[in-house]
Each structure stands twice: as structure tokens, then as C-alpha cells.
Amino acid sequence: MKSNILHAAIITIFAFGLANAQDKSSPANWPDRTVLPIEPYQKVGKVAPTIKDSDPIEWPKEISAPEGAPNVLLIMIDDVGFGASSTFGGPIPTPNFDALAKNGLRYNRxxxxxxxxxxxxxxxxxxxxxxxxxxxxxEFSTPYPGYNSLVPRTVATVGKILTDNGYGTSWFGKNHNVPDWLTTPAGPFNLWPTGLGFEYFYGFLGADAHQFRPAMFEGTKPVDPYLKDEKVDSEYILDKDLADHAIHWIQTQKNVSPNKPFFAYYTPGTAxxxxxxxxEWIAKFKGKFDQGFDKQRIExxxxxxxxxxxxADALLAPTPPEYQKWDALSPGMKKVAAREMEVYAAMLAHCDYQIGRVIQSVKDLGELDNTLIIFIMGDNGSSAEDPTGQGLTSEIGVLVNGLVDTEDYMVKHLDDFGGPWMAEHFSMSWAHAMNTPFQWDKKIASHLGGSRTGMVISWPARIKQTGQIRSQFSHLTDIVPTILEAANIPQPKKVDGxxxxxxxxxxxxxxxxxANAPETHTTQYFEVIANRGLYKDGWMAxxxxxxxxxxxxxxxSQDPVKDYKWELYDLTKDYSQTNDIAAKNPEKLKEMQKAFMEEAQKYEVFPFDDRYIDxxxxxNRPNLNKGRTKFTFHQGVSRITEGMAxxxxxTSFTITADVEVKAGQEGIIITQGGYFAGLALMLQKGKPTFAYAFSHYPEHKWTVQSPTALTVGKHTIVVNFDYAGGGVGKAAKVTLMVDGKKVASGDIPRTVPSRFSADETLDVGEDFGTPVNRTYEVPFTFQGKINQVTVDLKP
Incomplete structure (x- = not known):
């Protein structure tokens, strides 16, 4: 009897404790959106050993977005200056950006x-x-807190905040925010988009992507959407693919959960x-830029x-004398430069068209009125990363590896510009024209040509003064606070503890x-590569x-604090940062310099560092391979980025491949890089072949091939790469051996000094992206069996 009473007492105490344990929150204080993630709320009454003796309870209440919270489409284009799009007075037609501005607001500061x-x-x-x-x-990170590229857990992303507040969240396109040494399929993935709180990711990692052969990921899985049945799809192009995926994701969200708002971060690599x-898009611009960049800037x-x-009183900032002048170009190079701009314009106009498809899909779902669209036309000003003044046919080749383009090659290959076998960048002076009316360009954070781009915000349900311009100072850091206020979500105080x-x-x-509301963002520092400045209450130093x-x-610089001259502008009277008044206002300049240093100290900007590719x-970064000289790979290993390969x-090295083949089988054994710089060991019609490319120029491609094909069975293929030494990018001698016997040899007069690629990787058993040369086509999957491939680096 006593034991039954004790048992009943224990059950009662347990049930009371369980009810109280699960009723820590109450409707009055749930949800607390300042602490994320938010646990579901459930009010539990009496829980007894039997159903008939227990209170009926409701299911736990999962977090949902605040009532009326808008969908959010956040768009940011790459390397587009203030004066490029038609929406901001530029020569490139962007009708969908225009339409958004007509139904929203343009921000010109x-x-x-x-x-x-x-x-x-x-x-x-x-x-x-x-x-x-x-x-x-x-790729250029250093160990200092402000530069180590490891986004701290004290800095939650908008993806994490909105996901934890009941939004469906996604990221499409470019991600240049994963540390260089973590961009491999082996992870860790905590700093990839899905690790940063975005539920879905479809895009690429790194600075850029080939429009026809991009290295894509879905979540953390490598995918190659340009391949159909192991063959390259000639109709594929990245910008359309991104739009297709975004449209499908948005439709799925609304088809399945129509009351749940979505957040889509759409950031193509264009331009x-x-x-x-x-x-066909390039053809639309034929002859449109024959007047040249100097006249285009004025127009x-x-x-x-x-x-x-x-x-009305804004001045056209003068072009710095270091920029190329149109009249200084030869007739042939004028044709080249005009074609470069035609390609750039086509790329941006085509991207605008694809973005229009995404916006139309939102409209078709009946969701446009309550969708906050923020469209940023440029993550920085247009890029002037062209050391020649004539443009270049391979950014990695010219900027990083020392390739010198020739006029003869460029003129002969005009029709190839914009296609898969060119990786060009336009003239520095076209970039400057795209940044009109400001001076300087991308990387120059001290000047508006580098930092000021066009932005449009549209939200039909909320913004009624449409078609207007807003001139309050605004900055990228304002976007997340804007989204949170629009959604009635507070900035979190604690995330994941x-x-x-x-x-x-x-x-x-x-x-x-x-339009006349006093600006609230009154102070903002700028700093990149030691180029720096401070905006404060209308002044810019x-x-x-x-x-x-x-x-x-x-x-x-020996002393980047003292070695830089300073300028001063009153932007309330000088919109385009043209009239330097530092000499007339020395005390104001000192005040601004002091304020900059205070901001730099506060936000961990020190130390200033004006090195770049060096x-x-x-x-220079964490490297799991540091000190490692022997690497063993197996068939199917792919997407090993250059920092981890x-x-x-x-240096000298040896590649040893143990393979099993049947007669005439072929395919890639191991490759790194691609058409614009790379190497590959493969079988072609059964013949062991080593291919090397310093660049995409025909004279920079070399092949060492066995005269005979492998017989059926097991074989060991060895490539001895003997580097001449004496500096970087020097010559090498290649010896090809099969089963211990020399079968071929050849010279590589010039080797890659700095980097094979920004986006193409090391792959075993197949090739992705572009081939090293055009004697084969990707993926060129190995038809036999690769037991293992070993790379031995020589000291």
C-alpha cells in the first residue's frame, strides 16, 4: 500500500515538473526575437500516466515571421559602376532595373x-x-582580426537571423566569403552559406565564374549544370541558370507555404x-561604342x-592622367576596345533580362506588392584592373601570371571575345567611363568611383512616393537593418549563445x-588596401x-600611415568629389583624420597593408598541406582548390599513376587549372599524354605524348617535371615514362608562376570547366580504372 502511494506521489511530482519545465515561456513573452534560435512554445497542463487522466494539449508552436512581414529579394550585381546602367544615366539598357526604379526609389548616394x-x-x-x-x-587574407576572413560567431548574417525568425532563406550566385583554405568539398562547411544560416545555396565560390563552364555547388555538393549526359550543353549560360533556380525555389516556397515569407539573396557574378x-546579345551592341571611352564619359x-x-551643379571629375586615352590607341586596338565594351554591355543587359524573369515570377505569384526588392547595381565601382590600357584576354594570365597580350592576337580573335575561349576584361578607361561622374575605380576606397554605386528599393505595399530619388548618405551596412525594420524583427542580441x-x-x-528627412548614417569610414577615407556630416576626407x-x-609603402597624402571635400556642395579644399581647411582636415583613426581603432582596421597579389x-594562410610533399589521390576526387592542391x-615534381585499361581507352588521369593556364595527365586514344598551358595563346600550349598506346592491363605512368629554377615561371623539361621505360620527353619553355586559375580546380579521373587544350572536351572521364595517383613535390 505504501509503495503504491509513493509511486503515485512520484508520478504526480514528475508530471508537475514536466508541465512546468515545458511552460517556461508564456504567450506574453514568446517569442523573444532578440535571442536566436527561438525554441517552440508549448503550454502543457496535466500529464498523467494515462490519456484519460491527462489534459488535452496543443502542438508546440513553431516560430513564424511577424504578421505582414514582406518577402525580400536582395540583388547585387558585380563590378558595375554608378554610370553604367540606363537607370543611372549610363549607356547600357537595363529595362528591368528601370522599371523597378519607376515603381520604387533610386538612391544616388x-x-x-x-x-x-x-x-x-x-x-x-x-x-x-x-x-x-x-x-x-x-584569397589575400592575413591573420589580423579585421583581415583573417573567418567571420566571427558574434556577427550573425541576415540569412541566419531571418531563418530563425520564420523565413525561408536562399542564396543564388556568387559567394566570395568562404576562406580560401576552406573551399573544398571536404569542408568544414560552417562558413559556407548553409553554415551561415541560409537554408539553400546554389552558386559558386570565389572571385569569378566562367559563364559557360562554371564550377557550381548546390548546398555543399559540387554540380556541373553545363553538362548533359557527359557532354557540354552548347545552350548553357550561367545567368539564365541562376534565374531558373531562383524562380523554381521561390515558386516552391509559395506553392508549399504561401503564408511564409521568403528571403532570396540573388548575386550573379556579372559583370x-x-x-x-x-x-545574339553581343550583336545588339555592335558599333554602339565606337566613339570611345572619353566621349562616352561626357555623354x-x-x-x-x-x-x-x-x-545640376555637379561637376564631371577629371580623368586621372594615368588612364589610357582613346586617341592614343591604334585603329586595330580601337576595334578591340569597342568590342570589349560591346561584350560588357551585353553581359550586363542579359543579366538584367534574367533578373526581370525572377521579378516577373514573383509578380505571377501575386506576391510583388508585399515583396521588398533591394537592387544594388555594383558591389563596387567598375574594375580598372587592366595594366595595359587596351583591355586583356585573360585576367589570370595578364594580371597574375605576366602574360602580355599582342595586338595581332586580339584583332584576329575579335569574334571570339565574349565566348568560352576568351576570359577578357575591358580597358581601364571603359571602367572609368562606367564610374561617371566620379574618378578612380574598384579597389580605390578613398574615392567615389570605387565606392559609390546605384541602388533601387521597391516595395509597392509600403513605398508610395515612387519614381523619386533619395540622396541621404547610405551604405551596404544599412541593408540588413532596413530588412529587419521592414519585417518588424529586432536586431538580435544573442545568436547560438x-x-x-x-x-x-x-x-x-x-x-x-x-525625400528631405535628415540622414541618420552620418559617419562612415572606408579602407581597402590602405586606400582610406572618412565621411562625416557631409564632409569627406x-x-x-x-x-x-x-x-x-x-x-x-614603408609607412602607410605617413606616406599617404590626404584630400578634403565638402560633399554638400561638391557631389562628385572634385574640388579638393584641404589646403584651405587644414584644421578641418586634421579633425577628419583624427576621427578616421578613431573609427579605424574601433572597427579593427589596423594594420594598414597596401600589398595586393603579393x-x-x-x-600565407592556414594550410593543411604545409610541409607536405607527397599527395595521394583516388579516382573521382574533384574540386580541390589551388590553395589545398x-x-x-x-618547382620540380613527379606524378605517378597506377592504372588498369583496356585497348584504346582514354580520359583524364589528373588535371589542374584549365584552358587559360593548367596541366593534365591523360590517355588520348590509349596514348599517355601530358599537356601544359601557360595561357590560352596557341604558342603557350605544349604536349608530350607517347607514340604508342597502352596494352591491356595494369600500367604505371610517370611524369617527371624537372624545373629549371632560378626564379618563378621558368622553363622545365618533361619526361614521360611507362612501366619504368622512357617513352617521350619535351620542353616547357615557360611555366605558370603564380596561379593556374581563380575557379578551376584539381580533378582526378575527369576534367571540369575548360580543357587544358582543345584536343579533348570535358569531362573526358577516364574509361579505365585509376588505382591511385601520387604527386611528389621536389625541394
């Missing part, structure tokens, strides 16, 4: 960080780029190099005034109804560039 990864980190976190540990692009577009400036994009650093940006919702935008290997060496540059 919107700012980026002036370079890629930092801008993207600021955009998705609402913090300054150094706070997000992204003071420079990922970053390589500049590539469909032929754009006059059009901007006519449209009211810039103030980590106290959150406050956001630096200010919501722009206050501008929606009042900034350094004069010591290194030009196209200098990949500038001479570093930072790219993988040895054996460094087969400027």
Missing part, C-alpha cells in the same frame, strides 16, 4: 566598400567589413571578368544631369516617405591613391 569580399560581408551582416573579419578579399555573353555625365540623377556585436548600419525605412587600380604588385601565396608551380 549609396556606398560600398570598393572591393568584392568586403562589400559582400558588410551587406549580409550589417557590420563594417573589418568587423566581419573581411578587410580584403578572401566581373571574364566578360562573356550570348552571341553619360550630360545624360545624368538631364535625368536628374546627379545635381554568442553575444552579438551591434550593427553599424542604419535602417533606410525613414527615407521611404520623406580621403587619401590620394599611391598605387593604381591595375597594379597587382605595387611597391608597398598576399596570394597559400603559404599540391603546389606544382616553380
Amino acid at each position: 549609396f556606398h560600398t566598400t570598393a572591393v568584392c569580399s568586403p562589400s559582400r560581408a558588410a551587406l549580409i551582416t550589417g557590420r563594417n567589413h573589418h568587423t566581419a573579419a573581411t578587410g580584403i578579399i578572401m 566581373h571578368a571574364p566578360h562573356q555573353a550570348p552571341k 553619360t555625365y550630360e545624360n545624368q544631369k538631364k535625368l536628374g540623377i546627379i545635381p 554568442f553575444e552579438q556585436l551591434p550593427m553599424a548600419g542604419k535602417s533606410l525605412v525613414y527615407t521611404f516617405d520623406n 580621403n587619401t590620394t591613391p599611391r598605387n593604381l587600380p591595375w597594379q597587382g604588385h605595387p611597391v608597398p 598576399r596570394v601565396n597559400p603559404e 599540391p603546389n606544382m608551380k616553380n
Whole structure:
């Protein structure tokens, strides 16, 4: 009897405790959106051993977005200056951007960080780029807190915040925010989009992507959408593919959960190099830019005034003398330069068309009125990363590896520009024309040509003063606060147990109804590669560039604090940062310099570092392969990025492959890089073959091939790559051996000194992207069996 009473008492106490344990929250304080993630709420009454003795209860209440929270489509284009799009007075027709502006607001004083990864980190976190540990692009990171590229857990992304608040979230296109040494299929994935809180990712990692052969990921899985049944789809192009995936994802969200708002971050690689577009789109611009970049800059400036994009008293900033002049080009190079701009215009116009399809899909679902669309036309100003003034046919070749383009080659291959076998970038002076009316370009954070781009915000249900311009100072860090205020979601104080650093940006919702509202973002520092400046209450103090935008290997300053000259502008009277008044206002300049240093100290901007490509060496960052000289790979291993692959540059090495074949079988054994610089060991019609490419020029491609095919059975193929030494990019001798016997040899007069590729990888048993030469086509899957491939690096 006593035991039954005790048992009943224990059951009662347990049930009471369970009820109280599950009723820690109450409807009055649930959900607390400042602490993420938010546990489901469930009120539990009496829970007894039997159903008949227990209270009926409701299912746990999962978190949902606040009532009326809008869908959000956040769009950001790559490397597009303020004066490029028709929406901001430029020569490139962007009718969908125009339509959005007509039904929304144009912001003509919107700012980026002036370079890629930092801008993207600021955009998705609402913090300054150094706070997000992204003071420079990922490949150039250094160990200092503001530069190590490891986004801290105290800096939650908009994807994480919105996911935890009941949104469906996604990311399409470019991700240049994964640390260089973590961009492999082996992970870890905590800093990939899905690790940063986005539920779905379809895009590419790194600075750029080939429009016809991109290295894509879905989530963390490598995918190759340009392949159909092991063959290249001649109709494939990346911008259309991104739009298709975004449309499908948005439709799925609304078909399945119509009351759940979506957040789609749509960030194509357009118009970053390589500049590539469909032929029919390039044809639309034939002859449109024959007047040249100098006249184009004037035409754009006059059009901007006519449209009211810039103030009536705004000046056209002078072109720095270092830029190429149109009249200095030869007749042949004028044709080349005009064609480069035709390709760039086609690429951007085609991208705008695809974005229009995404917006139309939202409209077709009946969701456009309550969709907040933020469209940023450029993560920085247009890129002038062209050291020649004539443009270039391979960014990796010219900027990184020292290729010198020839006029003869460029003129002969005009029809190839914009296609898969070119990876060109336009002239520095076209970039400057696209940044009208400002001076300087991408990378020059001190000047508006680098940092100011066009932005449109549309939200039909909320913004009623449509078609107007807003001129309050605004910055990338303002975007997340704007989205959160629009959704009635507070900035979180704690996420996954980590106290959150406050956001630096200010919501722009206050501008929606009042063109004359006093700006709330009154102070903003700028710094990239030691180019720096400070905006404060209408004033701009900034350094004069010591290194030009196209200098990949500038001479570093001995003292970047003292070695930089400063300028001063009153932007309330000088919209285009044209009239330097530092000499007339020395005290104001000192005040601004002091304020900049205070901001730099606060946001971990120190130390200033004006090195650029010299930072790219993988040895400068964490490297699991450090000190490793022997690498063993197996068939099917792919997407090994250059930072994690054996460094087969400027050294001797041996490749040893153990294979099993039948007569005449062929395919890739191991490859790294691609058509614009790369190497490959393969079988062609059964013949062991080693191919090497310094660049895409025909005279820079070499092949060493066995005269006879392998017999049926097991074989060991060895490539001995004997590097001449004496510096970087020197010659090498290749010896090809089969089963211990020399079968062929040859010379490689010039080798790759710095990098094979920004996007193509090391693959075993097949090739992705572009082939090393055009004697085979990807994926060229190995038809036999590869037991293993070993790469031995020689000291």
C-alpha cells in the first residue's frame, strides 16, 4: 500500500515538473526575437500516466515571421559602376532595373566598400567589413582580426537571423566569403552559406565564374549544370541558370507555404571578368561604342544631369592622367576596345533580362506588392584592373601570371571575345567611363568611383512616393537593418549563445516617405588596401591613391600611415568629389583624420597593408598541406582548390599513376587549372599524354605524348617535371615514362608562376570547366580504372 502511494506521489511530482519545465515561456513573452534560435512554445497542463487522466494539449508552436512581414529579394550585381546602367544615366539598357526604379526609389548616394569580399560581408551582416573579419578579399587574407576572413560567431548574417525568425532563406550566385583554405568539398562547411544560416545555396565560390563552364555547388555538393549526359550543353549560360533556380525555389516556397515569407539573396557574378555573353546579345551592341571611352564619359555625365540623377551643379571629375586615352590607341586596338565594351554591355543587359524573369515570377505569384526588392547595381565601382590600357584576354594570365597580350592576337580573335575561349576584361578607361561622374575605380576606397554605386528599393505595399530619388548618405551596412525594420524583427542580441556585436548600419525605412528627412548614417569610414577615407556630416576626407587600380604588385609603402597624402571635400556642395579644399581647411582636415583613426581603432582596421597579389601565396594562410610533399589521390576526387592542391608551380615534381585499361581507352588521369593556364595527365586514344598551358595563346600550349598506346592491363605512368629554377615561371623539361621505360620527353619553355586559375580546380579521373587544350572536351572521364595517383613535390 505504501509503495503504491509513493509511486503515485512520484508520478504526480514528475508530471508537475514536466508541465512546468515545458511552460517556461508564456504567450506574453514568446517569442523573444532578440535571442536566436527561438525554441517552440508549448503550454502543457496535466500529464498523467494515462490519456484519460491527462489534459488535452496543443502542438508546440513553431516560430513564424511577424504578421505582414514582406518577402525580400536582395540583388547585387558585380563590378558595375554608378554610370553604367540606363537607370543611372549610363549607356547600357537595363529595362528591368528601370522599371523597378519607376515603381520604387533610386538612391544616388549609396556606398560600398570598393572591393568584392568586403562589400559582400558588410551587406549580409550589417557590420563594417573589418568587423566581419573581411578587410580584403578572401584569397589575400592575413591573420589580423579585421583581415583573417573567418567571420566571427558574434556577427550573425541576415540569412541566419531571418531563418530563425520564420523565413525561408536562399542564396543564388556568387559567394566570395568562404576562406580560401576552406573551399573544398571536404569542408568544414560552417562558413559556407548553409553554415551561415541560409537554408539553400546554389552558386559558386570565389572571385569569378566562367559563364559557360562554371564550377557550381548546390548546398555543399559540387554540380556541373553545363553538362548533359557527359557532354557540354552548347545552350548553357550561367545567368539564365541562376534565374531558373531562383524562380523554381521561390515558386516552391509559395506553392508549399504561401503564408511564409521568403528571403532570396540573388548575386550573379556579372559583370566581373571574364566578360562573356550570348552571341545574339553581343550583336545588339555592335558599333554602339565606337566613339570611345572619353566621349562616352561626357555623354553619360550630360545624360545624368538631364535625368536628374546627379545635381545640376555637379561637376564631371577629371580623368586621372594615368588612364589610357582613346586617341592614343591604334585603329586595330580601337576595334578591340569597342568590342570589349560591346561584350560588357551585353553581359550586363542579359543579366538584367534574367533578373526581370525572377521579378516577373514573383509578380505571377501575386506576391510583388508585399515583396521588398533591394537592387544594388555594383558591389563596387567598375574594375580598372587592366595594366595595359587596351583591355586583356585573360585576367589570370595578364594580371597574375605576366602574360602580355599582342595586338595581332586580339584583332584576329575579335569574334571570339565574349565566348568560352576568351576570359577578357575591358580597358581601364571603359571602367572609368562606367564610374561617371566620379574618378578612380574598384579597389580605390578613398574615392567615389570605387565606392559609390546605384541602388533601387521597391516595395509597392509600403513605398508610395515612387519614381523619386533619395540622396541621404547610405551604405551596404544599412541593408540588413532596413530588412529587419521592414519585417518588424529586432536586431538580435544573442545568436547560438554568442553575444552579438551591434550593427553599424542604419535602417533606410525613414527615407521611404520623406525625400528631405535628415540622414541618420552620418559617419562612415572606408579602407581597402590602405586606400582610406572618412565621411562625416557631409564632409569627406580621403587619401590620394599611391598605387593604381591595375597594379597587382605595387611597391608597398614603408609607412602607410605617413606616406599617404590626404584630400578634403565638402560633399554638400561638391557631389562628385572634385574640388579638393584641404589646403584651405587644414584644421578641418586634421579633425577628419583624427576621427578616421578613431573609427579605424574601433572597427579593427589596423594594420594598414597596401600589398595586393603579393598576399596570394597559400603559404600565407592556414594550410593543411604545409610541409607536405607527397599527395595521394583516388579516382573521382574533384574540386580541390589551388590553395589545398599540391603546389606544382616553380618547382620540380613527379606524378605517378597506377592504372588498369583496356585497348584504346582514354580520359583524364589528373588535371589542374584549365584552358587559360593548367596541366593534365591523360590517355588520348590509349596514348599517355601530358599537356601544359601557360595561357590560352596557341604558342603557350605544349604536349608530350607517347607514340604508342597502352596494352591491356595494369600500367604505371610517370611524369617527371624537372624545373629549371632560378626564379618563378621558368622553363622545365618533361619526361614521360611507362612501366619504368622512357617513352617521350619535351620542353616547357615557360611555366605558370603564380596561379593556374581563380575557379578551376584539381580533378582526378575527369576534367571540369575548360580543357587544358582543345584536343579533348570535358569531362573526358577516364574509361579505365585509376588505382591511385601520387604527386611528389621536389625541394
